[in-house]
Amino acid sequence: MKVADIKNVAGIGGGVIGGSWAVLFAMKGLNVKLYDINDDCLANDKKTIVSNLEFLAENGAIEDKDAVLARIQFTTSMEEAVKDAQFIQESGPERLPIKHSMLAEIEKYAPVDAIVATSASGLPLGQITEHAVHPERCVGGHPYNPPHLIPLVEITKTEKTDEANVELAKEFYESLGKEAIVLKKDCPGYICNRLQLAVFREMVDLVERGVCTVEEADKALTFGPAIRWAIFGHNMIMQLGNKDGLKGMMDMLAGGFNLCADIAAWDTIPADYGTKAQKEMDEIMKNLPDEVGHTNAEIAQYRDKMLIDILKLHHKF
Ligand SMILES: NC(=O)c1ccc[n+]([C@@H]2O[C@H](COP(=O)([O-])OP(=O)(O)OC[C@H]3O[C@@H](n4cnc5c(N)ncnc54)[C@H](O)[C@@H]3O)[C@@H](O)[C@H]2O)c1
Structure with missing residues (x-):
């Protein structure tokens, strides 16, 4: 598979990180199927995604927020989410039994050559993939929050990961404007x-x-x-x-x-x-100026506006 063959992406888990990945994938023109465990979770995921898209549109980072949203399908069926995917970004809770069961479900339905990347920030990839049927296609794709704004992604691998898949994951992330670094060895906390x-x-x-x-x-x-x-x-x-x-x-x-x-x-x-x-x-x-805000939500919005300006200087938007 080549990067140009990646058209369909599955996001597994649509919380803080999974929802943000979905925004990035859709912004870059990919078809996204976002899986979450029930309709209530999906409704929350969608609400956050819509508000992120509104913010991006208001700040000149995207032109047509409705077109971006239309590229994201929401589903509670793992089979539906991954069956046509060439790239799968898992962003479920950081608990080993859950990561194991998610990966088993993904592998049940995903095409055998689909890349499976986990957003995990602490659990070692070797443990997450210890029962994997196809560990050769599994990589760590650790974003920096929020992935739709911050360019960095740290890629990890195990001794069972196929180097061609590591390279493909790196090229794929780079095609989305990410700055991807492949870690040469295991390292808690990454870089x-x-x-x-x-x-x-x-x-x-x-x-x-x-x-x-x-x-x-x-x-x-x-x-x-x-x-x-x-x-x-x-x-x-x-x-x-x-x-x-x-x-x-x-x-x-x-x-x-x-x-x-x-x-x-x-x-x-x-x-x-x-x-x-x-x-x-x-x-x-x-005591912050009103322009910056006084609550976490207000200050985070100010931070993200500044981030977009910095990213524009880096030609990332
Ligand atoms: N939050 C961060 O700053 C950050 C940064 C980098 C990486 N990460 C990593 O990203 C992953 C997700 O973190 P988060 O902060 O988005 O968590 P979160 O709790 O916001 O989201 C987790 C999502 O997974 C869903 N989920 C729950 N059980 C599931 C299951 N069995 N199968 C599939 N989905 C399930 C939840 O409904 C939710 O949408 C974790 O591995 C975390 O370590 C987080």
Whole structure:
């Protein structure tokens, strides 16, 4: 199979992630069949999808939201969802017995050469596919939320996955405008969750040491490194930061004060940090400009509007 042969996609599970994948697939002109366990779930899935499409249309990311929605069929029949699919994106709950039973159901009805990708964020692919009849077509396709906006997808494989299927999954995601990275080996948290946790640990540590507040730590990140990171990764930023490039920057760091030795290294989240930080966060949210909003829903919408502008700069819309 080639990427051009992929016309029909099945989404298994239409929650936060599955519904967002369905939006992306349909935006890119694919026929989508979205499976969920009952009509109530499907009705919820559809409501969220419609509101995402309205938001995308209002912000100039899609032209015809009705045409996009018309490409998504909703079904409670697994057979109907996967029987004609060339690519299947499983986004069910992150529980191993459920992943096992979903995969068994998918394999009962899916064409034997359909790629099966799981959105799983924690369970290793090897465990999810341990009873698979065709593990050679199974990959991890871990998105970053929401998949219809954030380009990154981390692809994982097992020793039983056929490399041709890994390559096909990568090309397929790239054909949708995703930035796909194939992990060379198993790694808990993949790449991105580790990167953000490493930064977050240091932010927590700075607040706990009394160097800055929660608000100041966020401000330092947003208006310092993160605004550059939205353009280039940190290796490239280092390259640009020294006349001798990345190597020069490494030499400079190695030769100066050894900051690495002072960076947070604790391995459990401080017990009371959540409670303390939440109090401060509640105050921060109260005092935000009205334009940004004061509730999670309002602020998330502001974030997504900004995301679309950044994605436009990256020619992703
Ligand atoms: N939420 C995130 O930020 C995020 C990010 C990346 C990956 N993921 C992964 O994506 C997957 C889905 O996460 P989510 O946040 O969308 O969860 P969710 O709870 O929002 O959605 C799960 C969906 O699966 C459906 N479902 C329940 N039982 C099912 C079954 N037996 N068969 C098929 N569908 C079933 C539910 O009705 C629901 O629509 C998980 O594996 C999660 O780890 C989540």
